[in-house]
Amino acid sequence: MIFAWSTAGLVAAAIVGLAPLVLQEIAPAGTNWQTLSDISQTYGTPLSIIALLGVAMSLAHQSRQTAITYEEAQRASHRELVLMAIEDPELMVCWEPFSIPVTPLEAKQIAYVNLIVHNWMADYMLKRFNDAALRMRMRKLLQGEMGRKHWQNGGAGYRQFAESLGETRLIRFVSLIDEVYAEVAAAGPPRLTSTYFIPDA
Template sequence: MAQVLGLPRKTSIRITVGIAIFLLLTLTPIVLWLVAPSGVDWEKLGEISQIYGSSLSAVALLGVATSLAYQAHQTALANADARHTAYRELTILSLTDPTLMVCWPPRTPRLSMEETKQMMFVNLIINSWFTEYQLKHVTDDALLLSFRTHFRGEVARRHWQYSSSARRAWGEAMGDVYAVRFVSLGDEAFAQAAAEGPPTPSSGYFSPEA
């Protein structure tokens, strides 16, 4: 089926189905009149037609409600993506111009400039994962695997210790079940990584240069 005026496939299907239902409701009386044999009980046939039409109308209304709910969900995702994009751009700007670091809230405990940059960069990584999770591009199991690998690193663990509680509080305040679930999966992977032993220190990431 060709897409309607270049619209997304799902939207095109909904529009096509809606038009089909409308035409069916409109043309049913005409079709009945054309095919009905002579001497037919039109009163009884009219009652049946009304019941049939009411049923189709209910289906049509359900389709409209479903379409509106889907559009609202897509709008919410688009707004969330816009917020993540704005935050990412502000963070990158701060990383390239350290004088802007003091425009963000002060961190507790205090960190060096190098540590602050590392925390902000890791936050960009985590935010990109959350966006993928929110869009349902990754499953819980896939996210857990990414978190477990991530928490092998020293900076990654330090960042999660610093930020996880704030992330959870924000998700709960927003009523965002995906955000809360995301943090819960991160906490689960963090606990598993911690049980396996200490992280790889930053100094141990690379082999000594010859």
């Protein structure tokens, strides 16, 4: 849509710019050029405004795309750091201490859940998720033991981070997860990881 408006604006500007040359070639002798000039100005100004609006919208779109590219690069960097710690548990202690008691295996599992939540956070911030979609995803995640432990461990940190940035949508993201966590916690205990799979035959 933005591309179409930008193109239309540039075409309109080109038409306005070329109009005098075209008129000069096709106008009959004795043409009142002052009248034609007045008409050209009457229609030219709105078309010029449309062209400028098209360019402005195109620049705004490019700026947004640049910001998205930067955010994706940041997420890729964060994901790589977390995966390094998951693969080498000795690096796990380089991150902040866990706020709940966990085993080394649980630490790896919680770190992995953190990657899942970060991915959904990015989708929510880019408005690929609405509130209902986020609630649905989190309700399912928080039914599991590791999902619960992840938010028990890191929920407060997410809120502190969001509030320190002052990002309204990010704060909303955290609040929605807090609400879903309270709902599922009130409904009963989580499903233990040991019950996820049937024993090997």
